[in-house]
Amino acid sequence: MAESPVLLNKHEAERLLSYDDLIPRLESVMGKFSKRDSSEIIQPVRSVVPIQQHSGFLGVMPAYLAAEGILCTKMVTFYQRPEGSSLPSTQATVLLFHPEHGHVTAIMDGEAITAKRTAAVSAISAKLFMPALSEVLCILGSGQQARSHYDVFTKVFKFKDVRVWSRRREMAHRFVNDLQGPVRVCSSVKEAVMGADVIVTATGASEPILFGEWVKPGAHVAAVGACRPDWRELDDVLMRGAVVYVDSREGATAESGDIILSGAQVFAELGEVINGSFPAQREKTTIFKSLGMGIQDAVSAKLVLEKWNSEH
Ligand SMILES: NC(=O)C1=CN([C@@H]2O[C@H](COP(=O)(O)OP(=O)(O)OC[C@H]3O[C@@H](n4cnc5c(N)ncnc54)[C@H](O)[C@@H]3O)[C@@H](O)[C@H]2O)C=CC1
């Protein structure tokens, strides 16, 4: 009989997942994915069930990585919460399976995995696409993703000025008060982004909040929110004037309102740049449009389980 699955809560998953371990695994899997070798990786575009009465969605994100022996699925719900809601807008559970026998080997909370892997992938994009001398980081939003992006961007890079904007100023102040390093609250998106070298958009917005006219030429935008085909964070001027990179072409053309509605062309996947088949146009204004991928959750969950196994 199969052993009972390992059960890991949010605190455990968070503790066991470090950016130092995560970043190289994500670079490697994104590169492999972009080779489209289905004997190596199978990862369909996420299935999304709308929960219309409650302004929410359930996404199911399976992935199989044959060489690594990882069979995984994440189930994630995401909601448009009213301002001031105490409920998290993104919640997730990740299941790992035994690829040969089919039983579940681990069930883990997916919130920390989702927060950390998304931010780590954005940091990989910044490493490739941000201007060579980047001094100013701007984060739009003050939720879970804003926090994980702050953590990894200030860990991996050295910025002289870090700015944050949130639609409710008190939330931006609460965000800043929780942090160790220097970061300042801006009262408008325009004030926050003017002159920034790197901009992270991590909001629940469904209409553009970031306008191309404010963005410094050559800046890099890691666009994390607006993961529905009719949602936007970035305006047409920005989308059409920048070199657009994505995590997955199929995901982006199915789910990204910023891409679909602006008509902007996708230049390359992050994995294609990692593989050297497309250039990183660092001197131009660049956007990395992130939708999130099951393979990212799969390698993250495997890391968590490996760490847990090494302790038990
Ligand atoms: N690309 C990816 O892989 C992932 C993307 N996401 C997306 O990232 C975004 C942030 O997610 P979390 O940090 O988990 O959410 P959260 O609820 O913790 O934070 C959301 C932030 O957006 C702000 N916000 C909400 N509606 C807004 C609006 N209309 N205009 C401006 N700001 C608004 C909130 O004030 C808050 O600061 C969401 O859109 C979520 O769906 C989340 C997980 C993974």
Ligand SMILES: O=C(O)C1=NCCCC1
């Ligand atoms: O990849 C994920 O996980 C998510 N992507 C977009 C919406 C929330 C969760």
